[in-house]
Amino acid sequence: MSGDPFGTETLRRAVLDTWTASAARLREDANAEEDLVRGGYRGRWFTELAQNAADAGAAAGVPARLRVVLHDGELRVANTGAPLDAGGVAALASLRASAKRDAATVGRFGVGFSAVLDLTDAPRVLTADGVGVAFDRARTLDAVTATGGPAADEARRRGPDGVPVLRLPWPVEEDPAPGYATEVRLPLRDPRVDVLAQAREQAPDLLLALPWLAAVEVAGETVERADEGDGRVRIADRTWTVLPIGGELPTEVLHDDDGRAALAVEDRARTAWEGRWAFPGAVPDILHAPTATAEPTTLPARLVVTVPLDADRRRVRRGRVTDHVLGAAAARYPDLARRVAPELRTALVPAPGLPASEVDAALREGVLAALRRAAWLPGATGPDVVPTRALALTEPTPDLLAALADALDGLVTPAWTARLGDLGVVRLDPAALVDGLAGLRRPPSWWHAVYSGLAGLEGLDRTELAALPVPLLDGRLVLGARGCLLPGKDVAELEPGGLDLRLVHPDAVHPLLEVLGARRADGPALLDEPELREAVERSVDDADAGLDVDPLARLVLAFLTPGAVGFGALALPDHDGGHRRADELVLPDGALRAVLGDDPPLGVLADRALGAHRRDALLAAGVLDGFAVLRDEAPVGPDHELDDEETWWAEEVDPEPGRGGPEPEPPSPPSSMVAVRDLDLVVDWAAAWPLLAADREVRAALVRLPGEPVPYTAWWLARHGRIAGRRPVAWRLPGPLGERIAALYDPAPVELDAGFLTAIGVRTDLWVAGPAEADDLLARLADPARTVPAGVALAAHDALGAALEARRLDVADVDPPDRVRTVGGGVVTADPDRDPVPVVLDRPWLLPAFDPSCVVPVGARFAVALAELLDLPLASETVHGEVRSPGRATPWSGLAGAAVWAAAAGRELPEGEVVVHERLRVAVTIGGATREIFPDVWVVDGTVHTDDPVRALLA
Numbered sequence: 014m015s016g017d018p019f020g021t022e023t024l025r026r027a028v029l030d031t032w033t034a035s036a037a038r039l040r041e042d043a044n045a046e047e048d049l050v051r052g053g054y055r056g057r058w059f060t061e062l063a064q065n066a067a068d069a070g071a072a073a074g075v076p077a078r079l080r081v082v083l084h085d086g087e088l089r090v091a092n093t094g095a096p097l098d099a100g101g102v103a104a105l106a107s108l109r110a111s112a113k114r115d116a117a118t119v120g121r122f123g124v125g126f127s128a129v130l131d132l133t134d135a136p137r138v139l140t141a142d143g144v145g146v147a148f149d150r151a152r153t154l155d156a157v158t159a160t161g162g163p164a165a166d167e168a169r170r171r172g173p174d175g176v177p178v179l180r181l182p183w184p185v186e187e188d189p190a191p192g193y194a195t196e197v198r199l200p201l202r203d204p205r206v207d208v209l210a211q212a213r214e215q216a217p218d219l220l221l222a223l224p225w226l227a228a229v230e231v232a233g234e235t236v237e238r239a240d241e242g243d244g245r246v247r248i249a250d251r252t253w254t255v256l257p258i259g260g261e262l263p264t265e266v267l268h269d270d271d272g273r274a275a276l277a278v279e280d281r282a283r284t285a286w287e288g289r290w291a292f293p294g295a296v297p298d299i300l301h302a303p304t305a306t307a308e309p310t311t312l313p314a315r316l317v318v319t320v321p322l323d324a325d326r327r328r329v330r331r332g333r334v335t336d337h338v339l340g341a342a343a344a345r346y347p348d349l350a351r352r353v354a355p356e357l358r359t360a361l362v363p364a365p366g367l368p369a370s371e372v373d374a375a376l377r378e379g380v381l382a383a384l385r386r387a388a389w390l391p392g393a394t395g396p397d398v399v400p401t402r403a404l405a406l407t408e409p410t411p412d413l414l415a416a417l418a419d420a421l422d423g424l425v426t427p428a429w430t431a432r433l434g435d436l437g438v439v440r441l442d443p444a445a446l447v448d449g450l451a452g453l454r455r456p457p458s459w460w461h462a463v464y465s466g467l468a469g470l471e472g473l474d475r476t477e478l479a480a481l482p483v484p485l486l487d488g489r490l491v492l493g494a495r496g497c498l499l500p501g502k503d504v505a506e507l508e509p510g511g512l513d514l515r516l517v518h519p520d521a522v523h524p525l526l527e528v529l530g531a532r533r534a535d536g537p538a539l540l541d542e543p544e545l546r547e548a549v550e551r552s553v554d555d556a557d558a559g560l561d562v563d564p565l566a567r568l569v570l571a572f573l574t575p576g577a578v579g580f581g582a583l584a585l586p587d588h589d590g591g592h593r594r595a596d597e598l599v600l601p602d603g604a605l606r607a608v609l610g611d612d613p614p615l616g617v618l619a620d621r622a623l624g625a626h627r628r629d630a631l632l633a634a635g636v637l638d639g640f641a642v643l644r645d646e647a648p649v650g651p652d653h654e655l656d657d658e659e660t661w662w663a664e665e666v667d668p669e670p671g672r673g674g675p676e677p678e679p680p681s682p683p684s685s686m687v688a689v690r691d692l693d694l695v696v697d698w699a700a701a702w703p704l705l706a707a708d709r710e711v712r713a714a715l716v717r718l719p720g721e722p723v724p725y726t727a728w729w730l731a732r733h734g735r736i737a738g739r740r741p742v743a744w745r746l747p748g749p750l751g752e753r754i755a756a757l758y759d760p761a762p763v764e765l766d767a768g769f770l771t772a773i774g775v776r777t778d779l780w781v782a783g784p785a786e787a788d789d790l791l792a793r794l795a796d797p798a799r800t801v802p803a804g805v806a807l808a809a810h811d812a813l814g815a816a817l818e819a820r821r822l823d824v825a826d827v828d829p830p831d832r833v834r835t836v837g838g839g840v841v842t843a844d845p846d847r848d849p850v851p852v853v854l855d856r857p858w859l860l861p862a863f864d865p866s867c868v869v870p871v872g873a874r875f876a877v878a879l880a881e882l883l884d885l886p887l888a889s890e891t892v893h894g895e896v897r898s899p900g901r902a903t904p905w906s907g908l909a910g911a912a913v914w915a916a917a918a919g920r921e922l923p924e925g926e927v928v929v930h931e932r933l934r935v936a937v938t939i940g941g942a943t944r945e946i947f948p949d950v951w952v953v954d955g956t957v958h959t960d961d962p963v964r965a966l967l968a
Contacts, residue, residue: 018144019102021182028106028180029160036163039176046127046177053325054128059212060219060304061125062090062197067223069094069195076227076238080190081212083232087200088132088208091193094225096140105138105146106182125326130178132208133199139189146182150174153181220248221255221291222303222317244352246291256349258318258342259287266333286338288318290349292361300329300372309369312376313361314349318342329372339372343379347387355391355426362432385436390425393418398425400436404449405429407442413466417446420453443467443477450482451492457484457520464523478529486516495530504539507568514544536572540580545569552584556592566622570630578644581635586619596635596690600628603638604704610696641690642710648686655725656693657733665722687714688725698735699763705730706769715772731774737762741774742786750777756801757793757809779809781816784826787882795832797840806834807870813882814875829884837865843885849940852888853880859888861948862937891939894951896958898934902926911962922966926956933960 032039054061063079070077072095080091105126129136139145153176157168168176189196201208209232216229220238228237239247246255262284288303294315300308301317307327310316320338321330329335350361362384368374388397390405393414403425406413417424421441427433429440441449450463460482467478480492491497497515499522516534517526527533532542539545548555548565556562562584569583581596588601593616599606601617609615618636632638643653651662666682689711695701705711714726731741744761745751751760754776761775771777781787794801794809801809816822833843833851841851853869854860855876860868868888871879880887905911905922908929915922935951935958936943949964950957959965 017184018142019097019099019146019182019184021102021106021146021184024103024106025156025181025183029156029164032157032164033160033162036167039157039164039167040171042180043171043175043177046130046179049124049127049325050130053323053327054125055131057125057128057304057326058131058199059090059208059215061128062092063215063219063226063229064125064223064304066090066092066094066195067225069096070225070227073194076225078193078228079226079230080193081209081229081231082190083209086204087198089190089196089198091190091196093192093194096142096194097138097145102138102146102182105148106180127179129197129199132206133202134178135200136178137185137187137198139185139187139196139198141189141194143186143188145185145187145189147185148178148182150176150178152183153178156181217248217251218301218305221246221253221315222301222305224289253291253293254349254352256290256345256352257287258289258345259285260341261285262334262337266337269333286319286341288316288338288342290342290346291315291317292349292353296364297369302326302329308372310373310376311366311369312363312373312380314346316342316376331371336375339375340379343376344383346380346383347389350384350387350389351397358389358391359427359430359432362430362436365431365435381435390427390433390438393421393424393426398423400433400438403433403438404441405433405438406446407440408470410466410469412462412469416459416462416466420455420459421449443470443474447478447481451480452490453482454490455484457518460484460521461523464521464525468523468525468528475529478525481529483515483526483531484518484521486518491515493530494526497526497531498534498539498542499526499531500539501533501535503536503571504534504568507564507571512545512548512565512568514539514542537574537577540569540572540577546579549580550582552582553592553594556584562592566626570626570634573630573633575629575633577633580633583634585631585634585636586622587616588619589616590619594635595631596637596641598635599637600631605637605639608695608697608701608704614694615691637691639704639708640692640711642714643686643688643690645686648682650682653686653688655688655690655729657729658725661725661728665725665728683721684718686725689714689729692726692729692733702734702736702763702765706765712769712772715769727772727774730772734773736775741770742776742782743789744770745776746770751775754779754805756799756805757790779812781812781822783816783821784823787813787816787822787827791827791830794834795830795840797832801834801838803836803838803870806836806838807872809834810869810871810879811875814871814878817878817882818875824878824881827882829882833869833883833885835866836860836868836870839866841866843883845884845886850891851885852891853883853885855880855887856889856952858948858950858952859892859894861946862892862894862935862939863888893938894953895936896928896930896933896951896953897936897945898930898932900928900930900933900958902928905962905966908962911966914963914966920966923957927962927965928956928958929962930958930960933958 032042059081066077066079069092073093075094077092077094082089134150135148137145137147151173154168154173157176158165187198212229212231213234216231216236220226220229220236226238228235236249241247241252244255246253267284292314294313296311296313298310298312298315300306300310301315302320302322303317304326306322306329308329318338320335321332322328323330346361350358353361363377363380368377385400388399390398390400390403392398402423404421404423405425405427407429409426409428414424414426425438429438434440467473467481479495481494482490482492483494483497484490485497486500497517500516500519502519504516517531532538534542545568549569552562552565566583566585569580573580581594583595584592585595585598587593587598598616598618599609599613601620601623606613606617615637618631623631635641643655645653651658689705711726714724715730717724717727734741736744741761743758745754745758746767747760748767750767751758757779758776761770763770779790781790790809790813793799794806813822817824830843832840835841835851836854841847843851849864849867851867851869852863853871853876854863855871855873857873869879869883869885876887904926905924908927912922932947933949933951934945934947936945949961950959952958957965
């Protein structure tokens with residue numbers, strides 16, 4: 014094709030004639046074009062060419078492809094679709110008179126083409142037929158100046174850059190890129206501008222904004238738009254969720270209040286609007302109409318929509334049409350949310366903040382209003398939920414949502430955020446959730462699933478879950494885990510009915526409940542619960558009232574282990590068909606039963622109970638096989654219901670002042686108390702002793718600790734126990750340990766170890782504890798059938814004197830004996846009228862003055878007390894002695910023999926002098942009769958006379 018198919022000559026002539034006729038028109042056209050290039054269309058060259066390509070594709074009915082290359086300093090932009098026609102050329106050469114007035118295009122060629130003048134002064138537009146049009150600023154200047162006249166003068170005045178470029182077209186014949194309908198060629202004014210980078214950067218956004226644009230190739234790199242279905246469009250490596258929108262403008266928005274048309278004349282034929290929402294968008298972003306404007310937005314989705322624009326296509330023209338379109342677009346926003354994957358939908362809610370523009374304010378308001386009233390939030394049970402009727406958890410976990418889905422109407426899957434709060438979604442923090450769960454009746458396993466979900470929450474505050482409902486084993490639903498018990502399988506299988514225990518149903522047991530205050534009740538741990546202890550304490554009364562207490566016994570005895578304390582009150586069946594406390598029952602085959610006789614004061618455990626429960630559990634509960642041991646770690650008084658405990662407490666724990674033994678007085682009260690029970694019930698002591706001695710706990714109760722009083726058990730057995738019918742103190746230890754008192758006491762006739770016998774009071778010495786022992790000892794001393802050596806008799810009398818001195822014994826408590834044991838080993842009548850009268854030896858040197866058969870031996874320290882006890886005179890009161898042999902007074906220190914013996918004995922020599930006789934002779938008078946004696950030592954008024962200083966030293 015050749016010639017001028019587009020009639021460019023006619024177009025040029027018309028323009029030149031106009032300029033020739035009016036130089037002002039030249040100036041107006043030049044200024045208008047310059048305003049477009051420097052103002053609204055600056056930097057929009059690729060946007061406008063891409064939009065023209067999209068319009069060409071729309072005109073052809075096939076989305077266009079756009080190719081951008083750089084060739085020898087010339088930018089070439091080719092597109093497929095409808096080719097350039099004469100109308101298009103006329104539009105290019107006109108000013109603000111686009112030929113694109115049909116509804117099928119957004120704008121194919123028009124003033125937007127002036128954007129290319131930012132890059133070039135000589136653009137060319139070619140068609141596939143090899144023809145096209147060219148514009149050239151230099152040729153325009155030449156053409157104008159050639160006309161002469163005012164227009165030429167104006168052109169010369171404005172200079173080379175002062176004439177418009179796009180008013181005068183010239184025909185051109187060039188072949189565009191093969192396969193493309195139209196190609197724009199732009200010789201670059203400044204080759205340094207990286208036009209390819211600009212094209213690459215803008216290509217993805219333009220492919221999204223212009224659906225009639227299918228692909229953009231820039232220097233061999235292609236970015237394509239691919240429809241993946243379900244509203245998803247992939248551009249390069251990014252996938253958008255797209256919602257097409259559009260509609261007709263209602264009649265009422267086409268005119269302003271004053272009746273004027275709301276649209277410009279060129280737009281009045283287009284009463285339809287269209288566009289699309291695309292997600293995800295950038296924040297902040299800009300409105301696209303359909304290409305980028307300068308209107309900033311803060312929505313998380315991009316809006317591409319046809320709204321009226323100002324002449325520079327950068328700002329939205331406000332008015333009824335714009336308000337309607339923006340409002341209608343916002344109303345469709347929930348539909349976009351429904352196209353997005355459920356887990357991403359809340360990202361579509363605008364973040365709180367100030368709007369970036371009036372357009373943004375209108376969109377935000379409309380979008381939030383639409384989101385509030387539409388069902389788009391993913392519901393936990395499936396259907397979408399309207400936000401104003403929705404409940405959202407602060408931190409939903411899959412387990413928690415699954416558990417609560419059928420329990421809470423309106424529950425949604427997204428986590429609650431401030432954005433959802435703006436939409437009216439009710440926030441369910443853990444505390445609010447707990448309130449919502451109160452009163453729900455669900456299986457225990459359902460509650461377990463809820464607990465699992467709650468346990469997965471980060472930073473869980475236990476106080477928020479204080480009232481969390483908990484299902485119990487007995488069917489109750491209680492609020493709050495604190496005080497609840499978490500039973501193991503063993504406990505649950507026993508089904509402890511009748512107990513006021515908050516046992517959690519085993520299917521609901523979860524570690525979260527323990528965190529919230531529930532306590533483990535696996536086996537023995539349950540036995541420490543106050544409620545169970547209270548049930549044990551009242552169990553006998555419950556049994557007497559006709560209640561079934563066997564389940565309680567099964568529960569307790571199933572887990573009771575040796576060493577447990579506090580279960581003696583447990584009601585158990587006895588042989589008589591009733592129930593008694595466990596610690597008031599003996600095993601029917603137990604060793605203790607024989608000790609207690611045929612009619613024991615304690616009950617006997619029923620055979621069925623013995624067969625139903627473990628033997629060690631029955632013993633741990635207090636049922637007696639042997640003797641029971643009572644323990645009190647902080648005794649304060651005789652309040653343990655032990656036999657004669659008050660007497661023990663008075664005598665041993667808190668004795669009267671001075672009523673102690675030779676050891677320091679014991680503390681009051683003891684630091685702890687271990688005592689054997691039921692000793693007063695023993696009938697057969699011969700059977701009881703081996704049983705007591707074989708019991709480790711009994712033996713421990715006999716041990717006296719340093720600084721502590723005599724243990725109750727040892728005290729009681731010594732006082733009330735019987736060996737061969739007599740108290741233990743009436744016997745001595747068999748064997749060597751008791752040999753030194755064998756003359757007075759017989760060995761205990763039992764085969765028990767020495768340690769046990771000693772602990773219960775069997776003798777190893779001549780200790781006298783009180784009147785009864787004093788009477789017994791005096792009787793033994795007075796027994797003529799016993800052979801008692803003088804040393805043993807002396808020790809016995811000293812023991813009596815020590816008891817009197819220590820006030821364990823009072824003279825008034827003992828009747829004087831009829832007979833007494835003398836130093837000669839015999840027994841004499843203790844009769845004051847007897848001649849000679851028995852005397853108590855209070856001075857050892859007086860012994861030679863008396864017949865040994867009449868002298869009662871005792872240590873000088875105790876002589877006075879013993880004389881009073883025996884109602885006998887002292888030896889010193891019945892004898893008078895006069896020294897009749899000559900002697901020599903000598904200092905003790907001068908006697909070598911005495912000094913040596915004193916040193917050997919570890920003693921010091923006496924002060925003063927001693928009278929040494931060659932042979933000491935003393936005349937003694939007793940009962941009116943006088944006779945001479947030859948003693949080793951005699952003392953007169955404190956002066957020692959002796960013929961043997963060593964003996965005198967000992968005296």
